[in-house]
Amino acid sequence: xxxxxxxxxxxxxxxxxxxxxxxxxxxxxxxxxxxxxxxxxxxxxxxxxxxxxxxxxxxxxxxxxxxxxxxxxxxxxxxxxxxxxxxxxxxxxxxxxxxxxxxxxxxxxxxxxxxxxxxxxxxxxxxxxxxxxxxxxxxxxxxxxxxxxxxxxxxxxxxxxxxxxxxxxxxxxxxxxxxxxxxxxxxxxxxxxxxxxxxxxxxxxxxxxxxxxxxxxxxxxxxxxxxxxxxxxxxxxxxxxxxxxxxxxxxxxxxxxxxxxxxxxxxxxxxxxxxxxxxxxxxx
Amino acid sequence: xxxxxxxxxxxxxxxxxxxxxxxxxxxxxxxxxxxxxxxxxxxxxxxxxxxxxxxxxxxxxxxxxxxxxxxxxxxxxxxxxxxxxxxxxxxxxxxxxxxxxxxxxxxxxxxxxxxxxxxxxxxxxxxxxxxxxxxxxxxxxxxxxxxxxxxxxxxxxxxxxxxxxxxxxxxxxxxxxxxxxxxxxxxxxxxxxxxxxxxxxxxxxxxxxxxxxxxxxxxxxxxxxxxxxxxxxxxxxxxxxxxxxxxxxxxxxxxxxxxxxxxxxxxxxxxxxxxxxxxxxxxx
Ligand code: SF4
Ligand code: SF4
Numbered sequence: 031x032x033x034x035x036x037x038x039x040x041x042x043x044x045x046x047x048x049x050x051x052x053x054x055x056x057x058x059x060x061x062x063x064x065x066x067x068x069x070x071x072x073x074x075x076x077x078x079x080x081x082x083x084x085x086x087x088x089x090x091x092x093x094x095x096x097x098x099x100x101x102x103x104x105x106x107x108x109x110x111x112x113x114x115x116x117x118x119x120x121x122x123x124x125x126x127x128x129x130x131x132x133x134x135x136x137x138x139x140x141x142x143x144x145x146x147x148x149x150x151x152x153x154x155x156x157x158x159x160x161x162x163x164x165x166x167x168x169x170x171x172x173x174x175x176x177x178x179x180x181x182x183x184x185x186x187x188x189x190x191x192x193x194x195x196x197x198x199x200x201x202x203x204x205x206x207x208x209x210x211x212x213x214x215x216x217x218x219x220x221x222x223x224x225x226x227x228x229x230x231x232x233x234x235x236x237x238x239x240x241x242x243x244x245x246x247x248x249x250x251x252x253x254x255x256x257x258x259x260x261x262x263x264x265x266x267x268x269x270x271x272x273x274x275x276x277x278x279x280x281x282x283x284x285x286x287x288x289x290x291x292x293x294x295x296x297x298x299x300x301x302x303x304x305x306x307x308x309x310x311x312x313x314x
Numbered sequence: 315x316x317x318x319x320x321x322x323x324x325x326x327x328x329x330x331x332x333x334x335x336x337x338x339x340x341x342x343x344x345x346x347x348x349x350x351x352x353x354x355x356x357x358x359x360x361x362x363x364x365x366x367x368x369x370x371x372x373x374x375x376x377x378x379x380x381x382x383x384x385x386x387x388x389x390x391x392x393x394x395x396x397x398x399x400x401x402x403x404x405x406x407x408x409x410x411x412x413x414x415x416x417x418x419x420x421x422x423x424x425x426x427x428x429x430x431x432x433x434x435x436x437x438x439x440x441x442x443x444x445x446x447x448x449x450x451x452x453x454x455x456x457x458x459x460x461x462x463x464x465x466x467x468x469x470x471x472x473x474x475x476x477x478x479x480x481x482x483x484x485x486x487x488x489x490x491x492x493x494x495x496x497x498x499x500x501x502x503x504x505x506x507x508x509x510x511x512x513x514x515x516x517x518x519x520x521x522x523x524x525x526x527x528x529x530x531x532x533x534x535x536x537x538x539x540x541x542x543x544x545x546x547x548x549x550x551x552x553x554x555x556x557x558x559x560x561x562x563x564x565x566x567x568x569x570x571x572x573x574x575x576x577x578x579x580x581x582x583x584x585x586x587x588x589x590x591x592x593x594x595x596x597x598x
Contacts, residue, residue: 042325068483068484069323069483069510071323071509074505074509128416129393130415130420133416133420167483168520168521171486173456201323201324201482202352202480203453204456225565226355229358230353233353237454254562
């Protein structure tokens with residue numbers, strides 16, 4: 031089984047549309063994982079039906095028992111996250127769950143409760159199984175939830191004898207991205223020829239190389255700015271990174287999304303054949 | 315006014331809106347904060363002249379081995395598994411440390427003191443007439459909220475402040491949103507845009523921050539986002555059509571309001587809409 035990750039650094043480069051198409055091209059031989067637990071979108075274009083949901087508990091939150099509290103103020107002084115509100119109640123959003131107040135309280139008035147940090151799902155789609163998640167609002171995106179769904183995806187792919195594990199990586203360069211990338215056989219960075227695209231491309235490639243994941247680049251909307259596209263070309267050449275696809279701006283990206291379909295199922299023209307080339311190169 | 319510009323996902327035009335809004339209203343002595351510290355992009359459009367750079371760190375434990383008796387209490391109380399007590403060593407896994415201070419406070423031997431460990435920089439300067447502040451998280455660093463808070467602390471309090479938020483709805487956005495009195499949610503009229511708007515709206519509801527919506531590239535998709543706004547009583551403040559000039563200037567890192575006068579008028583209009591909507595919200 032090949033483990034493939036698609037990442038972008040910057041959001042909005044068309045990454046999810048590409049993965050949806052790759053899934054369709056793989057024709058059921060892939061398990062999909064949506065690593066963007068903060069804004070999961072892959073289920074929207076793959077016709078996903080949830081078959082299994084699980085609660086995800088990782089963090090704790092303090093609770094003060096008003097009966098035993100004698101208003102000594104110690105917790106207020108110690109808390110570094112300003113989570114103790116006047117009247118000795120807990121600001122549930124600010125509380126990091128460090129438990130210092132709970133350990134320190136002379137009255138033993140504070141206990142730590144489990145907090146539902148999110149949910150994760152296994153869904154059946156028209157193009158194979160999808161594992162995805164929803165991180166709770168204001169939760170810490172530590173990469174732990176990404177690791178849970180990634181492991182589940184790998185398990186399902188192995189059990190089902192699949193050829194590919196396809197991960198849709200989250201934006202940024204932090205822990206959730208690292209949780210998606212580490213140990214992958216190959217990564218595809220989807221970028222666009224804009225100053226932000228180029229800036230973020232370099233940062234995400236640094237991360238890929240740091241984790242020794244071989245990487246290829248696909249330039250989406252390559253005709254938006256030819257100078258920037260050739261900047262990306264020469265940067266990749268210098269770094270010895272193959273540019274394995276260039277896709278011009280095309281409205282079928284949006285139209286396919288509006289029809290809630292992967293692009294290659296919606297449009298059978300030039301764009302689809304370009305995407306097919308990228309896929310063939312990426313998976314080989 | 316403290317205005318947060320946010321969106322559930324990246325790539326919707328959040329940074330474009332933040333930068334152009336600030337530039338269009340420059341005579342109001344606006345300060346612009348880029349709180350997307352994982353992928354700061356606003357500076358690419360402004361080329362600011364920086365007048366200060368401050369290293370930001372979080373306090374992490376350091377063990378005094380002349381006092382430590384390896385009792386293991388510190389590792390036991392750390393809720394984030396950032397400490398491991400071995401036979402003759404206390405290991406600090408600093409990328410997991412939240413800087414809560416529990417270990418130092420609770421060590422029976424008083425063997426732990428805290429040292430500042432750098433996570434990134436806050437840079438402040440001028441661009442055109444704007445005061446500009448942003449943060450850069452060091453690659454591989456996990457904790458962005460302390461850096462985001464430092465960016466916000468570096469800002470003057472008595473000024474109109476526009477904040478470019480990080481994408482998503484987890485911890486970092488919540489840090490960026492704290493203290494803001496209005497939130498502009500930037501989205502696009504597609505299924506992805508709708509899904510992400512829904513998540514972002516759930517977040518502002520939870521935070522209690524009044525919000526309005528700006529639909530970018532309003533003519534590329536369908537009307538589901540508008541219907542969503544209507545059904546939820548969420549004010550739709552402005553719609554920006556797809557525009558090739560805008561896209562090309564964006565690609566090259568040029569703020570449109572500095573090049574095409576009619577866009578300056580449009581962004582001023584957007585600003586006045588936001589001000590009016592904020593007044594209405596505050597009266598409630
Ligand atoms: S709690 Fe203090 S004495 Fe005990 S292992 Fe930790 S540092 Fe050492
Ligand atoms: S400061 Fe808090 S998070 Fe950091 S090691 Fe100590 S107990 Fe753990």
